[in-house]
Amino acid sequence: MLEYDIVKRLIMGAADIFFCPLTGGRSDMNLRKVFVSMATIVMAGLLPFSAFQKTLRAESGINDKSDKEIRSGTAHISGAMESNIYFGNYWQSVKSEDATDSNKEPVKWRVLANDGNLFVVSDRNLDCAAYNSAAETVTWEDCSLRKWLNSKFIDKAFTTQEQGAVLEALVVNEDGAKGSEAGADTYDKVYLLSVYEVIDPELGFPTDWKDKGGTRVSLNTEYTKSKRAITGADMAGAWWLRTPGDAKNAANVFNEGNVFVRGGNVNNFIFAVRPAMNIDASKVLFTSPAEGGKTSGVPGADAMREVGSFSGSDWKLTIKDDTRPVFEASVSGSKTVLKDGAVKLEYKGASTGANEYVSAMIEDTEGNILYYGNIVDNTSADAADSGVTALNVPADLMPGNYKIRVFSEQCNGSFMTDLASNIVTLDITISKYKTTERNLCIGIGAAIAAAACVVAVLAVRKKKHA
Numbered sequence: 001m002l003e004y005d006i007v008k009r010l011i012m013g014a015a016d017i018f019f020c021p022l023t024g025g026r027s028d029m030n031l032r033k034v035f036v037s038m039a040t041i042v043m044a045g046l047l048p049f050s051a052f053q054k055t056l057r058a059e060s061g062i063n064d065k066s067d068k069e070i071r072s073g074t075a076h077i078s079g080a081m082e083s084n085i086y087f088g089n090y091w092q093s094v095k096s097e098d099a100t101d102s103n104k105e106p107v108k109w110r111v112l113a114n115d116g117n118l119f120v121v122s123d124r125n126l127d128c129a130a131y132n133s134a135a136e137t138v139t140w141e142d143c144s145l146r147k148w149l150n151s152k153f154i155d156k157a158f159t160t161q162e163q164g165a166v167l168e169a170l171v172v173n174e175d176g177a178k179g180s181e182a183g184a185d186t187y188d189k190v191y192l193l194s195v196y197e198v199i200d201p202e203l204g205f206p207t208d209w210k211d212k213g214g215t216r217v218s219l220n221t222e223y224t225k226s227k228r229a230i231t232g233a234d235m236a237g238a239w240w241l242r243t244p245g246d247a248k249n250a251a252n253v254f255n256e257g258n259v260f261v262r263g264g265n266v267n268n269f270i271f272a273v274r275p276a277m278n279i280d281a282s283k284v285l286f287t288s289p290a291e292g293g294k295t296s297g298v299p300g301a302d303a304m305r306e307v308g309s310f311s312g313s314d315w316k317l318t319i320k321d322d323t324r325p326v327f328e329a330s331v332s333g334s335k336t337v338l339k340d341g342a343v344k345l346e347y348k349g350a351s352t353g354a355n356e357y358v359s360a361m362i363e364d365t366e367g368n369i370l371y372y373g374n375i376v377d378n379t380s381a382d383a384a385d386s387g388v389t390a391l392n393v394p395a396d397l398m399p400g401n402y403k404i405r406v407f408s409e410q411c412n413g414s415f416m417t418d419l420a421s422n423i424v425t426l427d428i429t430i431s432k433y434k435t436t437e438r439n440l441c442i443g444i445g446a447a448i449a450a451a452a453c454v455v456a457v458l459a460v461r462k463k464k465h466a
Contacts, residue, residue: 069295069310070288070361070369074281077315079113081204081215084314086290086415087279088157090126095226106415107157108314110215112203117167118279119203121193125220125237125272127153128229131250132266139183140173140191140242143250143266149190149275157275161321161419165283166190173242176251177209177261180244190277192242195251195261209259216257218274229272230255238264239274283319285407285423286369290314291414296374299357301342301390303373318409318418325349325385327421329406332388336429341393343404343428345375348386349421350408352378359420360391361405371397374411399432 077083089104109120133144140146154163166189173182177195198205198216206214220229220237230238236255243251245263252271253259264271288294289310297303332344350358358376361369376389391404404427409420 067309067311068307068369070286070307070372072286072367072369074114074118074284074287077111077114077118077287078313079111079115079119079204080202081110081112082313083111083114084123084290085109085111085118085120085279085287086314086316087120087417088159088162089416090157091223092124092126092221094223096223097226099223104156110204112197112276114281117281118284119276120279121276122274123218125218125224125229125239125274126157127273128220128224128227128269128271129273130267130269131240131271135248135265135267137244137247138250138266139181139244140171141183141186145240145273146186146188146191146242149192149273150188153273153275154190159417161319161323162417163189164322165280165317165319167278167280169278171242176244176263178246180246182244190275192240192274193276195241195243195259198241198253198259206257209261212256212258214257216253216259217255218253218272220272224272228270230270232256237272238270239272279317284317285320285420286318286418287315288318290316293414293416293418294318294359294372294411296357296359296372296411299374299377301375301392303375304360304362304371304391304394305373306371306394306396307369316415316417318420321410321419321421324351324408324419324421327406327408327424329424329426331404331426331428335427336431337393338431338433339393339397339399340395341431342390343393344388344390345404345406345426346388347376347406347408350376350378350385351410351421352380352383352385353410354379355410355412356383357409357411358389359407359409359411362394362397363403363405365401365403370402375406378408393430397430399430401427401429404428 086106086108088107090107091099091103092105094103108123110123111118111120113119129145129148131143131145132138158166168187168189171186171188171191173185174194174196175182197203199207199209201207204215206216217236218239219235220231224237225231232255238255239253241251241253245251245261248266249263250266251259251261251263289312293316295305297305327349329345329347332346337343347358356378357374358378359372359374362371363369371394375391403425405423405425407421407423409418411418
């Protein structure tokens with residue numbers, strides 16, 4: 001290699017400069033050869049340690065990361081019902097008389113649009129209720145179903161942290177297809193779709209109100225059916241829309257998928273409720289497969305597991321939990337780590353309790369998540385909110401520059417929302433050397449230093465006897 005030729009020539013020049021004065025202006029060839037050979041060996045071992053830094057970025061690529069099963073944010077989630085997310089819990093497979101807080105199930109939502117935030121509608125009809133408690137002409141702004149969705153339903157379906165990730169969105173209310181007045185626009189966290197949204201192909205719906213079948217067909221849950229909602233043999237149900245119909249009516253979708261713009265009586269209790277909402281993408285830290293979620297090894301220093309690929313369409317979310325303490329972390333010691341070494345971390349502000357861990361991710365320079373693991377188990381009763389831990393470098397991680405993202409989180413399992421603290425991002429460099437190689441270089445360096453001293457002493461003695 002060119003680098004070694006240059007180094008060797010420099011060493012040979014240095015040998016002449018060093019030995020000639022010691023030998024009365026003559027270059028002793030034997031001493032010179034010993035010096036050059038030993039020094040070249042050392043430089044051959046040590047040169048790559050500094051030289052490889054220039055090509056770190058080129059060597060850091062592992063494989064195509066476009067299909068990673070853990071991804072930051074929501075940019076990869078598709079609208080028009082091509083992607084689904086699981087968020088919140090509600091009664092589904094139980095009858096209403098058997099419903100308790102302990103038998104709610106994760107709710108699946110179809111993603112209608114991703115315009116920076118996620119516009120979603122429930123995959124199934126989740127409940128059965130009247131559009132309005134009284135038989136009267138009423139708009140969405142004033143109906144009782146709007147109040148119920150944004151009070152009782154939202155409190156039953158979502159935790160405090162999940163509610164914090166649901167946007168209070170501007171809901172544009174347009175007049176009905178037959179001229180009924182829609183009333184004022186509203187701001188809601190949870191609402192119903194309109195007669196115009198359910199014919200929007202960009203949201204994944206058929207374009208004609210008369211069309212049957214397709215994506216407007218929505219199945220009732222067993223819970224909804226038990227509350228006497230219209231339910232077909234295939235469990236398909238009729239569901240409310242927010243747009244007013246004829247006098248004292250509100251529009252709805254029949255169980256076959258066609259839209260009845262004139263609507264049904266607002267105080268009718270046979271139509272199902274299919275909620276819609278907008279999830280604040282800024283609150284979503286990560287997405288992972290709905291089934292399985294983020295996969296870690298056994299909690300501890302060896303927990304890091306390579307993030308695999310995922311081609312499915314069902315996701316779960318890890319959201320920012322603003323009720324948690326501020327989490328802090330730092331690298332303890334060198335930020336350049338041997339290939340088989342460990343990153344030492346100090347942390348504080350971690351939450352403790354059921355399903356609680358301190359977790360870490362390793363990212364490449366392009367922001368792709370390569371490895372994930374629970375490096376501290378904080379589930380025990382005596383777990384501490386601060387401490388020192390280590391993250392062993394994965395054996396197949398290429399040398400290069402990386403970011404470690406460290407955070408405190410509650411991992412709640414398949415289909416359930418995970419909760420996390422703020423994320424601390426730390427820069428590290430993975431060396432191309434293992435511990436044995438580093439120690440060998442140090443040993444050779446020490447040996448050549450000793451040899452150089454011997455050579456110098458011999459040269460001085462030879463000069464005296466000359």
